[in-house]
Amino acid sequence: MSGSDGAVLRTDDRNGVRTLTLNRPRRKNAINRELWTMLHDALEAAGSDRGVRALVLTGAGGAFCSGADISTPDDTHPTYKMRVLTDVALLLHELPIPTIAKVDGVAVGAGWNLALGCDLVVATPESTFSQIFTRRGLSLDLGGSWLLPKLVGLQHAKRLALLAETVDAAQARELNLVTWIRSAETIDAFVDDLADRLVSGPPIALAQTKALLNEGADRTMRDALANEARAQAVNFATVDAPEAYSAFADKREPRFSGRWAIRRAPAQGMSGER
Numbered sequence: 001m002s003g004s005d006g007a008v009l010r011t012d013d014r015n016g017v018r019t020l021t022l023n024r025p026r027r028k029n030a031i032n033r034e035l036w037t038m039l040h041d042a043l044e045a046a047g048s049d050r051g052v053r054a055l056v057l058t059g060a061g062g063a064f065c066s067g068a069d070i071s072t073p074d075d076t077h078p079t080y081k082m083r084v085l086t087d088v089a090l091l092l093h094e095l096p097i098p099t100i101a102k103v104d105g106v107a108v109g110a111g112w113n114l115a116l117g118c119d120l121v122v123a124t125p126e127s128t129f130s131q132i133f134t135r136r137g138l139s140l141d142l143g144g145s146w147l148l149p150k151l152v153g154l155q156h157a158k159r160l161a162l163l164a165e166t167v168d169a170a171q172a173r174e175l176n177l178v179t180w181i182r183s184a185e186t187i188d189a190f191v192d193d194l195a196d197r198l199v200s201g202p203p204i205a206l207a208q209t210k211a212l213l214n215e216g217a218d219r220t221m222r223d224a225l226a227n228e229a230r231a232q233a234v235n236f237a238t239v240d241a242p243e244a245y246s247a248f249a250d251k252r253e254p255r256f257s258g259r260w261a262i263r264r265a266p267a268q269g270m271s272g273e274r
Contacts, residue, residue, distance in 0.1 A: 009038040010060070016053035016199040017192075018046050025061025028106055030069035033076070036084045043091040053199040055095065056191060057118055058102040065111025067132065082141065085110065089143040092117040093214065096207040098198040102191045103127045104184060113142035116151065116177065119210060122191050123169045124184045129177065130166040150217055151176055202240035203258035208232075237262050 010021040020042050022029035031039070046052050059065050074081070092099065092114070101107075101115035103123040109132045115121050131148070133140055140148070140161055148157035152175045159165070160175075172178040182190045198206065208231035216224050235241060239261045240254070247254035 007038075008032075008035045009042060011042060013052070014192075015196065016051065017056060017195040018049075018052045018054070019056040019058065020046075022057075022059040022065055024069075025059075025063065027069060027071070028063040028066035029059040029061070029111070030066045030071070031110065032069040032072055033074060033081075033084075035069075036088060040084060040088050040091060043088065043095060046097065047091065047095050052097060053201075053203055054097055054195045055099045056102055056195055057092075057099065057114065059105070059111075063105035064101070064103040064107040064127070065114055066106050067109030067111045070136070085142050089113070089117055093143065094211075096210070097203070098201075098206055098210065100191055100195060100198075102187060103178075104187065106130075108132050109136075110142040113140070113144040113147060116147045117143055120179045120194070121177065122180045122182060122187060122194070123172065123178045124187055125169050125181055126184065127169040127172075127178075128166050129168075129172050130164060131160045132164050134162060135164045200253075200256065202235075202238070202244070202254075202256040204238050205235045205240060208234060 008023050010019075010023050012019045012021070020039070022031065022035065022039075024030060024032070024035065043055075046055050068085070098120070099118040101118035101121045103115055103121060104127060105124075106128050107115050107123075108128075108130045112129050112131060131140065131144060133144075139145075144161070148160060151157075152160070156175060160167070167175070167177075169178055169181050173181055180190070212224070212227055212231055215227065219227070237260060239259045240256045242261070243256060244254045
């Protein structure tokens with residue numbers, strides 16, 4: 001996972017942006033047991049590294065991901081196989097930093113749901129997508145049964161899942177499954193700029209906002225307002241809100257850090273000498 005071409009998962013860092021590249025191009029980046037484990041560990045590491053402020057997930061060799069690799073014999077019990085997939089989906093969904101899927105080529109089955117699990121999806125016109133599960137005698141996994149109805153509505157979710165149709169990038173965009181479409185020549189620069197914009201944002205506020213939006217669809221208005229109030233209290237306890245006000249007054253760009261603003265008061269009766 002060091003970034004060498006021989007690793008099945010490449011990790012690259014640039015100015016607070018971590019890029020994870022699925023690197024099995026001969027298999028169109030199908031995910032085998034080794035890659036599932038490495039992806040799990042990489043997402044866990046990104047979530048605990050304060051130096052990482054945004055994450056880009058992509059694939060090598062002109063494909064995003066053709067799903068779980070079913071070509072390699074694996075006698076692991078299905079319960080344990082699914083546990084790894086479940087952990088990866090939850091880690092990606094709950095990651096406290098913004099995530100971007102950069103898609104070129106196929107995104108199929110678990111590969112497509114991996115992209116949909118990201119906060120934003122940028123695709124090339126050549127990208128194709130399919131919830132291929134029923135063609136394999138399987139049902140949805142990696143969060144697809146939760147993600148699809150929320151993104152496209154129940155009827156279109158059933159269409160995509162039951163018929164296992166292949167849709168192109170334009171169709172996926174019409175269904176709100178792709179955020180932007182950019183040419184193969186410009187997608188790298190576009191995603192770099194997008195990630196830089198996210199990195200420059202207030203990290204605590206972005207994490208709170210992401211969590212509120214993820215949870216809000218399943219809550220009542222009363223629940224959502226209570227969660228918003230709690231999240232805002234956390235935001236006001238950082239230096240970022242005052243920094244934003246100062247930057248506005250000074251007519252400059254704010255410099256967000258997410259640092260805790262509250263100082264601990266010294267204990268009464270303590271002289272400080274030991």
